[in-house]
Amino acid sequence: MRFFILIFFLLLGLIVGSFLNVCIYRIPINESIVKPSSKCPKCKKPLKPWDNIPLLSYLVLGGKCRYCREPISLKYPLVEFITGVLFALAFLKFDLSLSLVLGIFLISVLVVLTFIDLSYLIIPNKIIYPSLVIALALVAINFFTVPFLPLVGAKNPLFSICGFLGGGGFLFLVAILGEKIFKQEVMGGGDIKLAALLGIFLGWYVWLALFLGFLFGSIVGVTLMLLKQKGRKDFVPFGPFLALGGILTLFFGPQIYNLYASLWMIG
Known part of the structure; x- marks a missing residue:
């Protein structure tokens, strides 16, 4: 049972990581993180839901936009992967507890701030x-x-x-x-x-x-x-x-x- 809960938090982290990518890209340029839907930063084409599956879409598309074939920054799958791993580690550390929720909150904030600081100082x-x-x-x-x-x-x-x-x-x-x-x-x-x-x-x-x-x-x-x-x-x-x-x-x-x-x- 614990193994399946671990996998759940790994997948949850991947999904949250996908949202954190939106925050990392849009917050510094004062865009809403709610709407519009995700789009290619190069050709501005709106992305289909199946192009936004954490990690999997990047691998299936060969790291390139489906429409303009421009390379997708490695930062996107990296953020998803890091967040997924850290969420899983947080579960192993804190188990199902309030500390787990607080740890996940802190991890999410640190991931966003790290990649924004790296990109925009x-x-x-x-x-x-x-x-x-x-x-x-x-x-x-x-x-x-x-x-x-x-x-x-x-x-x-x-x-x-x-x-x-x-x-x-x-x-x-x-x-x-x-x-x-x-x-x-x-x-x-x-x-x-x-x-x-x-x-x-x-x-x-x-x-x-x-x-x-x-x-x-x-x-x-x-x-x-x-x-x-x-x-x-x-x-x-x-x-x-x-x-x-x-x-x-x-x-x-x-x-x-x-x-x-x-x-x-x-x-």
């Missing part, structure tokens, strides 16, 4: 502000019910508040100091708000998410400079690395921390 307020409002409302409810936040570590709404203030506050400090030292913007306001959002769901473990985000961001940034793809003053979006750190912390936070602590003690 922005984290839209249209997404981050409503997400923060919902998350803060959940924290308020959490004070009057059996605690269900944060999703990692001990359940205590005070930990979510500390994560919110700590995550957002730390990146705000980094932004202020970085601008004074380097005489240019080093951290966007969207990154600060994203860290605050992660703090609500991750509690104290938001520090691990930040550490992983800076670690991955540094590795990629240095690699790009060595390959001469980026200069020292070129901007590299931090949102995707922060989201990756948040996802890894959501699923493996305590294990990563314990591993790090054990290595430190051995050293």
Whole structure:
């Protein structure tokens, strides 16, 4: 039975991923995510329902539009695949629970923000502000019910508040100091708000998410400079690395921390 539920959440993630693709494409250009129906971004032809089946349509069409035969961006099936896998992993992590619902919500937001930031170098307020409002409302409810936040570590709404203030506050400090030292913007306001959002769901473990985000961001940034793809003053979006750190912390936070602590003690 558990296997079939796992498959259900995998398929659900693929379907939700298809909708997230619409959000990723339309929100930055201020188009409605409800209507009109999906169309080819190249020839603008409306797509048939059977051309919108997650992953399958891409494979059947050979990665090309049925009408103009222009290549379909690999980003579309990638978003669907990633969302499907993460939804399945969320079920394995949280089982059928309220934590599963909240985890799926956070995953969906992070997937959208990651691919928008990669494409447009922005984290839209249209997404981050409503997400923060919902998350803060959940924290308020959490004070009057059996605690269900944060999703990692001990359940205590005070930990979510500390994560919110700590995550957002730390990146705000980094932004202020970085601008004074380097005489240019080093951290966007969207990154600060994203860290605050992660703090609500991750509690104290938001520090691990930040550490992983800076670690991955540094590795990629240095690699790009060595390959001469980026200069020292070129901007590299931090949102995707922060989201990756948040996802890894959501699923493996305590294990990563314990591993790090054990290595430190051995050293």
